[in-house]
Amino acid sequence: MSVIETRELVKTYGTGEAQVSALRGVSIKIERGELVAIMGPSGSGKSTLLTLLGGVETPSSGQVLLEGIDIASLNDDDRTKLRRRRLGFIFQSFNLLPNLSALENVTLPMELDGTSAREAVVRAREVLNQVELDHRRDHRPSQLSGGEQQRVAIARALAIRPALLLADEPTGNLDTRQAARTIELLENLVTAHAQTIVLVTHDRAAAEVAKRLICIRDGRVESDGPIENGIPEMHLVRSHGT
Numbered sequence: 001m002s003v004i005e006t007r008e009l010v011k012t013y014g015t016g017e018a019q020v021s022a023l024r025g026v027s028i029k030i031e032r033g034e035l036v037a038i039m040g041p042s043g044s045g046k047s048t049l050l051t052l053l054g055g056v057e058t059p060s061s062g063q064v065l066l067e068g069i070d071i072a073s074l075n076d077d078d079r080t081k082l083r084r085r086r087l088g089f090i091f092q093s094f095n096l097l098p099n100l101s102a103l104e105n106v107t108l109p110m111e112l113d114g115t116s117a118r119e120a121v122v123r124a125r126e127v128l129n130q131v132e133l134d135h136r137r138d139h140r141p142s143q144l145s146g147g148e149q150q151r152v153a154i155a156r157a158l159a160i161r162p163a164l165l166l167a168d169e170p171t172g173n174l175d176t177r178q179a180a181r182t183i184e185l186l187e188n189l190v191t192a193h194a195q196t197i198v199l200v201t202h203d204r205a206a207a208e209v210a211k212r213l214i215c216i217r218d219g220r221v222e223s224d225g226p227i228e229n230g231i232p233e234m235h236l237v238r239s240h241g242t
Contacts, residue, residue, distance in 0.1 A: 147178030
């Protein structure tokens with residue numbers, strides 16, 4: 001069974017003359033332990049695809065199957081629970097709570113889902129150590145560098161032991177050195193821990209770490225396969241739309 005699979009995925013916004021087709025029949029399968037990069041020009045549909053993979057939105061038609069479960073068929077509460085327990089999210093802007101320490105930022109989602117405070121701390125320290133930040137666990141985001149904040153965000157995503165990690169431009173706010181360290185960490189999660197990761201990026205270095213590249217154009221999969229001959233320049237354009 002694939003970790004995540006889409007079948008003829010369609011997503012439209014608006015109606016009538018204002019209707020926009022963001023995705024037009026996207027079918028992909030991603031297996032356990034794969035690091036897959038998704039690229040495409042602005043407005044291609046790659047960000048929309050990521051929100052559907054994460055159950056943040058539901059498709060207009062088609063299916064998104066997470067470990068065999070059709071996300072769109074779930075009611076809002078069940079979809080939220082599935083998202084909270086089986087999906088980890090990493091964002092360009094880190095999305096850490098400024099008044100909480102690194103440790104508290106990692107433990108909070110687990111505690112909100114019913115994990116005991118003691119167990120949440122144990123798991124949080126485990127993943128903070130994994131990203132080499134346990135020694136900074138009592139620092140607030142303002143006391144951490146951008147790269148450190150992103151590693152806290154990665155630890156938070158890993159703490160729930162997700163089936164799938166979704167990363168949206170995770171190096172977008174980092175300098176070259178910090179971006180390289182983040183990429184190295186994501187690669188290690190795959191090689192050492194068989195973590196499944198889907199990465200939307202415009203960053204050539206980040207994409208080239210992936211063994212597989214899916215290129216999206218005009219809401220359709222233009223190509224899907226191993227990265228062998230480099231990445232076309234058209235896929236390196238930062239997306240501000242779908």
